[in-house]
Amino acid sequence: MVEIVQITPEITGVLVGFRLSTEFSSAYEVALNADRNYVHRPIFGKFTYTTLGVELLKREAVDKIRADSKQIISTWFRRHLRGFFISTSGGLRLPTAELLSCHNDIVLTQKGHGTPEKAWCRLLTPYGFGDVWASLKYPGFRILSTEPVDDMPFHTIFSIQISTLPAEEFSIYGGINSGTVVKFAHENLSDFLCQNAMLYVLHEIRNKIKENRQKLNIRKTSYRSITKSIERIKDYFEFSVGIPIILTDLRDFSKRKNIWNSYIFFNAPPWPQEEPAQLSEVLRNHVKFLSQKTANEELSVREHFEQLASIMSTQESVKAQKRMEFLTYLTIVLALSSLIVSLSPDTWIKETKAYLDRKINQKPKPPNSF
Template sequence: MTSDLTEPDEPNEKSPDVTEPVPDSWLSKLVRKIKWRIKWLLPNIFSNLLETESSFSRDHDLLSNQESRVPETEELRIQIIWGAEVYGPSETESLCENLARLGWTAGSGSSKRGDASEWVRRQRSYGHGGWYNVGIVSSPGDSHKYFLPTNETKLPDKVDYLIVKIYQLTPALTSIVVGFVLKEHVSTIYESKLSKTRTRYYERTKRQGIFRISPEEIKNRDIIKSRQDLRNIAQDWFSSQLPGYFCNSDIHRLPTAELITTNNSPLLPDVKIRCERSDRWRDIIAPCPPHDIWSSSTGLGVSFTSRNELKDDPVHLIICLCKAEVSDDAIKYRGDRSNRVFVSHAAELMEGVISNFAGLGFLTEALKNLRVSRTSLEIRKVNEDGSLLALEKIQAFFDKSLGTPVVAAELRNRSEHVSNFAHDCGLFTSPSWRTDDPQRTISKELCQHTNSLAKQVIIEDHSLREHLEQLSSIISVRESIKAQRKMEKLTICALLVAIISALITIFQKP
């Protein structure tokens, strides 16, 4: 999609097979360097100087724009943005208070089973796992649009309604998965970006090079920006309504997912379909190899990938539902083949997967925080003037990571058995790299990855706590020595004052 143009090299040395070129004069070298410098400073203004075949460039842009558009026979809609926040022991009390404030209950808004805050408290005290289906949450005044009563709350402007489910991954870790169902005019944002006609342009590099940005690359950047803007909907809502671990640590690392629907062909197809040149729009939306695509059982029509091209690679799943591949049996109890039915179908299949990815996201962020804390609190960086500040950092670390060892240990125990993941994730498989194992399952992959990360967090946390205990002891010894030195100085001063007072008394006597 991009190519690099660099400053022309000096003339090559003479070759025995060619006629010796006439050496450049210093004036011609200077002119060439000035021309290139002007091109580098103003690449888009002097683009005609960079392209010797402008007609070829126009034809190439035209073809690139055509191939990157969604075909007229297809429909590309982004239906949902999911956000998944997790809550450890440090966030339990605020979670229950916020859930009580929202007043959410299960069973379509009925209070027969108790509200969500009571369920979370009970699971924290006596439970071993489970889920609580809040269901649809509508905007106040919109409940008449639904057949059954719904929970209500104020929604973002671009959101039609919410789909909420609470998962108790372990006794100490709660995950809330909220699906933000987008309004119709927002759901077409990807297709509208791909339909625009783009013209290539040029960007300078620091080493006097020039990048040629093709229409496909421009559209890819537009899609990434739109994707981040949609993720901000989930991030802003959780920050204001249900802040948890990621909101207090790094909100940009909040695990998210998106649901994209197509009518006739899947967004994440097999290798043969993806290789067709006319389907370049698929690679712009979700560029990923076949081994990173997880497909559901036949008739369900859902597939997803975790490859998203977002900055810093946060946990974000791109989920595709092809309506033509969803069998009537898969949605026979949901009603007609409307958008709301397909959204409900995808949510039921993916919410458990998203919650388990949120557990992975917690472990990844916890491991990063432990490593950052170790680097910032090395013994050699604690000087005499920074002892009090170091002790405050150590206290802040212990307060922030209060429940990390407990949660990591519980996730490690949970990942000892793949059956704990199979119920929520068992329907998705992917091709394997190994010939002796033709298929991988997402449940096994999540189980193994969770187990590995949990063990790393436990080891790193134990090592860091020992390091901080040693650091605290060293700081305490330093402070004791400083205090002793101050006492010695005070004692000497007091002794001198006493001697001076005695001498004055002696000399004042008659």
């Protein structure tokens, strides 16, 4: 399943859905049901060990399955569809999503609200994830998305409790089955996936700006160091050719509220004495804030790099002038040496002796009289 979405005039998104094999689609279930014992692993040499319990071992197995699937997806995109995230991070932070469906249980639960979370459900959610967003229209339909932090992969988890889905809405699809559940999720969440990816784009741009700013170091004034710094500045300007236009597009896009209403029914549990937060409004405000902040950072770094390039160019000009001055003196010495060598020894000895005699025998001039 492939869908091409024109998000803004300057940004085109591609949604690619991968159909899993029967064996891979039940990999989580197999990992959670496997019998495991405590494991002792050596750390810091041979005499220090750590003990991993059953829960940690099962979480490791789940995380490995998730990492392997992300690696397969990244490899496919590197080979067939290189885009922004492949160019910037090599696919390490390529936005991905997975759909977890369960017939009777809710995999993603809102802590402190509703049914307590089961242990096996907790193992399916990685560390570092944010709030669980629940649909008001379909109670068993949930979203859990990562908070973009530094080099953390961008990943989203959707869960559907099949028993809560209205059968009448699936009659046009031919009933509820694995294929129609995927189609239902795609129709309700494709806009969210594209707009949530815009948030990841902004974080990726900020990461590249910070990375280039930290790499640049001109404390050393050697020719090699300055040349390397100029190359890094050139690479940054090549990377950021269309960034200002993208940031302006996203800032304008975030101001159009009607575009963000396709998943308005997803809410997060409220803070005390507050209204429930709407996913569409939170995401829109976040994109609006980050686009403005990133634009300011990009402009500041661009001006800073331009000033550094000017300073380094001036330094190189001064060094070139000093080298030319040295070469001028060296040329004069070589010319005099060539002149001396071209004269015969008798000639320049006689000429030198005559010159010295004139200087020695020269009478001083009388002082001026008034």
